Amino acid sequence: MELILLIFVFVMAVFLGFELIQKVPSQLHTPLMSGSNAISGITIVGALLAAGVVEGSLGKWLGFAALILATINVVGGYMVTDRMLGMFKKKGK
Amino acid sequence: MEYFINISYIVASALFIFGIKMLGSADTARRGNMISSIGMLIAVVVTLLTRDVNDGDSLSFGLIAVGLLIGAGVGVFAAKKVQMTGMPELVALFNGFGGLASLLVGWAEFAKEGNFDKSEYPVFTAAAVVFAVLVGGITFTGSLVAYLKLSGRMGGSATVFPGQKALNAMVFLALLAFGVVFVLTGAAWALYIVIALSLLLGVLGVIPIGGGDMPVVISFLNSFSGIAASAAGFVILNNVLIVAGCLVGASGIILTVIMCKAMNRTLADVLFGGFGSSSSKAQEVEGEMKALSVEDAFYVLEAAQSVIFVPGYGMAVAQAQHAVKELAEILEDNGCEVRHAIHPVAGRMPGHMNVLLAEADVPYEQLCEMDDVNAVMETVDVAIVIGANDVVNPAAAEDESSPIYGMPIINVHQAKSVFALKRGQGAGFSGLVNTLFFRENTRMIYGDAKETITGLVAQFKD
Numbered sequence: 288m289e290l291i292l293l294i295f296v297f298v299m300a301v302f303l304g305f306e307l308i309q310k311v312p313s314q315l316h317t318p319l320m321s322g323s324n325a326i327s328g329i330t331i332v333g334a335l336l337a338a339g340v341v342e343g344s345l346g347k348w349l350g351f352a353a354l355i356l357a358t359i360n361v362v363g364g365y366m367v368t369d370r371m372l373g374m375f376k377k378k379g380k
Numbered sequence: 381m382e383y384f385i386n387i388s389y390i391v392a393s394a395l396f397i398f399g400i401k402m403l404g405s406a407d408t409a410r411r412g413n414m415i416s417s418i419g420m421l422i423a424v425v426v427t428l429l430t431r432d433v434n435d436g437d438s439l440s441f442g443l444i445a446v447g448l449l450i451g452a453g454v455g456v457f458a459a460k461k462v463q464m465t466g467m468p469e470l471v472a473l474f475n476g477f478g479g480l481a482s483l484l485v486g487w488a489e490f491a492k493e494g495n496f497d498k499s500e501y502p503v504f505t506a507a508a509v510v511f512a513v514l515v516g517g518i519t520f521t522g523s524l525v526a527y528l529k530l531s532g533r534m535g536g537s538a539t540v541f542p543g544q545k546a547l548n549a550m551v552f553l554a555l556l557a558f559g560v561v562f563v564l565t566g567a568a569w570a571l572y573i574v575i576a577l578s579l580l581l582g583v584l585g586v587i588p589i590g591g592g593d594m595p596v597v598i599s600f601l602n603s604f605s606g607i608a609a610s611a612a613g614f615v616i617l618n619n620v621l622i623v624a625g626c627l628v629g630a631s632g633i634i635l636t637v638i639m640c641k642a643m644n645r646t647l648a649d650v651l652f653g654g655f656g657s658s659s660s661k662a663q664e665v666e667g668e669m670k671a672l673s674v675e676d677a678f679y680v681l682e683a684a685q686s687v688i689f690v691p692g693y694g695m696a697v698a699q700a701q702h703a704v705k706e707l708a709e710i711l712e713d714n715g716c717e718v719r720h721a722i723h724p725v726a727g728r729m730p731g732h733m734n735v736l737l738a739e740a741d742v743p744y745e746q747l748c749e750m751d752d753v754n755a756v757m758e759t760v761d762v763a764i765v766i767g768a769n770d771v772v773n774p775a776a777a778e779d780e781s782s783p784i785y786g787m788p789i790i791n792v793h794q795a796k797s798v799f800a801l802k803r804g805q806g807a808g809f810s811g812l813v814n815t816l817f818f819r820e821n822t823r824m825i826y827g828d829a830k831e832t833i834t835g836l837v838a839q840f841k842d
Contacts, residue, residue, distance in 0.1 A: 290504060293614065293622055300610075300623045303397065304630025311404040313724050314738075314747060316635060316731030319403045320602050321471050322413045323631045326396055327478045327602075329420065329624035330609040333485040335427045335444065336616050337492070346491035351447050353484035356477040358451020359458070364474050365417040366459035371467070372410040374738045 318371050325364025331357035381430075388426040389620035395419030396624050400631060406744075423620050464739040465696040468729035469530035472523045472598055475605045479519025482608035483575065486512030489615045490571060503563055505615060510559040510574055512611035517578030518585065519604040525586040526597055530728055539587040545652060551581050589650065592693075592770060594728040596639045596650045603632025635730050642724035644776075644787040672823035674832055677799055678839035684761035686717045688753060690790055691733045692726050694767010694802070698829035704766065705740040707833050710840045720746050721753040721763075721790050723771035754791045763792035765800045765816075766829050773814045784812065798822040801829045 311319055334353035337346070396419045402412025428444070462470045486509045528534035555577045562570035589597050606628025613621025640647050681687065689704060708718045720742060722733045737747060757763075765772055774793045775782040792798050793816050800817055802824060816822055825832050 289617060293617060293619060296619055297610065297614075297622050297626060300626035301630055304400075304627040305634065307397065307401045307627070308404055308631040308634050311634075312406065313638075313722070313731055313749060314734035315404065315406060315409060316638075316724075317467060317471075317729060317735045318409055318413070318731070319400075319631065320599065320635060320730060321467070321474070322403045322409075322416065323400060323628045324471055324474050324478065324602055324605065325413075326400065326416055326420070326624050327475075327605040327609045327628040328481070329396075329423065329621050330478060330482045330485055330612050331420075332423050332427045332618060333609070333612040333616055333621055334481055334488075335424070336430070336618065337485045337488040346488040349484045349488035349491060351443060353481040353488065354444065354447035355451040355454075356484070357481035358448050359455040360474050360478040360481065361420055361455070362452045363455030363459045363470075365413060365420070366456060367462060367467075367470060368413045369410065370459060371464070371735055371738075372413060374464075374735070374741075375406065375409070 314375070318368050318375070321364055321371065322368040325361055325368060328357050328360035328364060331361055333357075385426055385430055386619070388422055389618070392419040392423040392426075392620050393623040395422070396627055400627050463699075464701075464735055465699055466531070467735055468594065468598060468727070468732060469527050471729060472527040472530055472601065475598070475601050476520045476523030476527065478605040479516045479523060479601075479608050481516070482605070482612040483513050483516030483520060483578075485612040486510075486516065486615050487571070487575065490568075506563040506566060507559075508611055508614035509571070510562055512608055512615050513571065513575055514555060514559065514578045515604055515611055516608035517575055518582040519601055519608050521579045521582030522586045522597075522604070523582075523601050525583055526594065526601060529586075530594060544584075544588060548581070548584050548652075551577055551584060555581060585651065588652075592725070593643075593650050595725045595730050595732075596636055596643070596645075596647070598729045599632055599635035599639050600647070600651075601632075603629050603636060606630075606632055639725055639730055642788060644784075667818035667820070669817050669824050670822070672799065672825050674825065674835040675839065677823070677825055678836055680797065680799075681711065681716075681762060681836065682714065682840070684711070684716050686760045686762075687711055687719075688748075688757075688760050688763045688792070688795065689718070689720045690726075690763060690765045690768050690772055690792055691720065691722065691737070692766065692768025692771060693728055693732075694769075694829055696727055696732065696736060696767075698767060700766060700830040700833055701736040701740040701742075703830050703833040703837065705737070705742050707837050707840075708742065708746065710837060714840070718746055719748045719753065721748050721750065721792075723750055723768070723790050726768055726771050750788060750790050754794075757791045757794040758796075760795040761797065763795035763798045765792060765798060766833075767801060769814055770812065772816055773812065774819070775812065775815045779815070782812065792816065793819055793821070796821065799825055801825050801827075801832050803828065 334350055334357050337350050396416050399412045399416025402408035490509050558570050558573045606625045610622050610625025613625055711718050720737055726733045770784055772790050772792045776784045776787040776789045798821055800822055
């Protein structure tokens with residue numbers, strides 16, 4: 288049952304994603320990409336969880352590596368997007 | 381506790397949705413990014429609070445803190461240090477890290493079962509593991525190759541060899557076959573083969589794609605990194621991963637489609653075409669390339685009423701954006717109307733030129749999209765092409781035998797005169813001869829774009 292629910296969530300999210308980003312002006316394509324890229328670092332949660340329940344030492348280190356990589360993705364992605372958007376904003380004034 | 385966690389994940393998902401929506405509009409984009417980062421923070425903190433994580437002898441809090449610190453340190457360093465011209469390779473690299481993380485999550489989930497040959501391993505979870513590993517692996521090595529090409533550490537041109545498509549197809553089929561074996565038997569060796577093959581496929585898939593097609597590839601890999609996260613979400617049955625991954629997957633696909641349209645090519649063409657290697661046919665172009673000195677260019681510009689800048693990847697390479705902005709300001713003070721025309725695929729990633737011009741503080745009103753500029757092109761006195769090539773090649777509009785025929789271009793050839801700033805006489809990434817350079821109304825200004833423009837600025841100041 289939980290599985291069906293998750294698949295339902297998945298399908299809804301696909302439609303939602305397409306709806307949300309239909310008309311993005313082209314000057315925002317790069318920030319949109321790096322910003323959404325940071326969101327894909329959500330796998331950091333997966334890294335924490337998977338690593339958290341691991342007993343074997345292999346899984347532990349796999350989780351640890353995943354954690355580092357995902358953190359780079361998240362932190363770097365959000366910061367660089369913010370830096371870029373800061374440049375865009377200046378000219379509005 | 382379980383409820384609290386799940387509700388927090390739903391809140392985080394909602395923040396991602398809001399954030400990504402706000403990223404779509406210039407006024408709200410920065411706040412949108414902030415909101416989605418808060419969503420991420422919530423998701424991480426709540427996960428750390430779960431019993432699973434801080435229980436027993438698993439990855440302890442200490443180790444987690446070390447991992448977070450290392451990752452954050454590298455991330456902050458990269459984000460602060462990168463130059464705006466280097467943005468495409470940085471995004472490619474981050475994409476790759478996300479993909480590899482998803483692969484590792486899938487693998488770790490399998491490894492924790494301890495007994496690798498467990499036949500009662502749930503089929504669905506096994507399938508999700510395969511999917512996360514497959515997509516994550518392709519994303520990782522594909523992004524790495526894209527990174528190497530973009531940063532110039534590897535030749536940007538398409539690498540093709542006989543039987544390439546057949547080999548790729550075989551690798552893919554083998555990947556599926558071993559994936560099925562793993563799902564059915566739960567055998568560890570099958571998973572290892574899947575991991576190896578998906579890493580291989582990422583490399584094989586991206587090497588035949590040329591530099592100018594990079595906007596499509598980056599968008600596509602961006603989408604893949606999201607799908608990989610979503611797949612990892614199915615592995616650990618976690619809703620926030622599924623939703624967030626899906627959003628990224630969808631947005632990446634949309635960008636991919638936009639990029640493909642801007643090049644009048646299908647995704648299949650880009651991914652499997654091996655563009656720029658097959659078109660060896662020599663083209664006969666009438667006319668000759670006429671060079672112009674910076675000094676003569678200055679006299680023309682001084683008299684011009686309307687000037688359009690058309691930047692391309694060459695502007696990024698020469699780091700000429702600040703000089704361009706300075707020249708544009710001087711021209712405006714001289715009573716000239718200045719605009720910057722940006723082709724959707726100019727540069728190496730979607731919106732690349734916009735970022736550079738924004739960095740140089742070019743006013744928003746001066747940035748024009750392709751269609752708006754083309755409508756008034758005939759009234760333009762001088763179109764200055766800065767390191768752009770294929771996006772201004774009239775062959776795309778006129779020569780049906782041209783490989784880029786049908787691609788929408790900026791019609792600079794309709795302007796009264798065209799200055800093409802170029803390093804030398806070579807062809808663009810596609811290896812195509814640009815017939816623009818041979819036109820009656822085109823003058824070539826050879827040399828480094830930044831030096832040329834700085835030279836023009838100096839002339840105006842004298």
